[in-house]
Amino acid sequence: MARIAFHLEIADGQREAYREAHEDVPEWLEEAYLDSDAGLETYSVFEQDGHVFGFMELEDPEAIEEVMETSDAQARWAEQMDGITVDDDSDQWMDEVYRMI
Numbered sequence: 269m270a271r272i273a274f275h276l277e278i279a280d281g282q283r284e285a286y287r288e289a290h291e292d293v294p295e296w297l298e299e300a301y302l303d304s305d306a307g308l309e310t311y312s313v314f315e316q317d318g319h320v321f322g323f324m325e326l327e328d329p330e331a332i333e334e335v336m337e338t339s340d341a342q343a344r345w346a347e348q349m350d351g352i353t354v355d356d357d358s359d360q361w362m363d364e365v366y367r368m369i
Contacts, residue, residue: 269309270329273362277354278318285352287315300341306331320353 278286290313301308307327314321326332336342 269325269327271364271367272324272326272329272332273364274322274360275362276320276322276360277356278315278320279352279354280318282352283315283318286320286349289348289352294341294345297341297345300335300339301332304331304335306335308332 301311305328308324309327310323310325312323314323324332
């Protein structure tokens with residue numbers, strides 16, 4: 269089981285909009301992730317002071333990255349998040365540097 273994480277920032281003044289969008293994540297987006305070949309077991313998103321940390325446990329990180337890069341569902345979600353999150357065009361995947369268990 270692989271574990272991957274990412275970080276992103278919420279645009280100034282958009283924290284409530286970000287949180288509201290995640291109160292009712294569209295079923296079509298969740299289905300795109302769950303129907304992929306990634307073997308997604310866990311996907312959590314945390315937010316504090318405009319910083320977002322996402323965490324996944326899955327079988328195939330490359331498969332979930334493909335969903336994020338090429339699926340219509342992810343493109344629709346990105347449109348909804350446009351202006352809410354900061355788009356800095358940097359690689360936001362984080363390296364795991366320590367695991368206790």
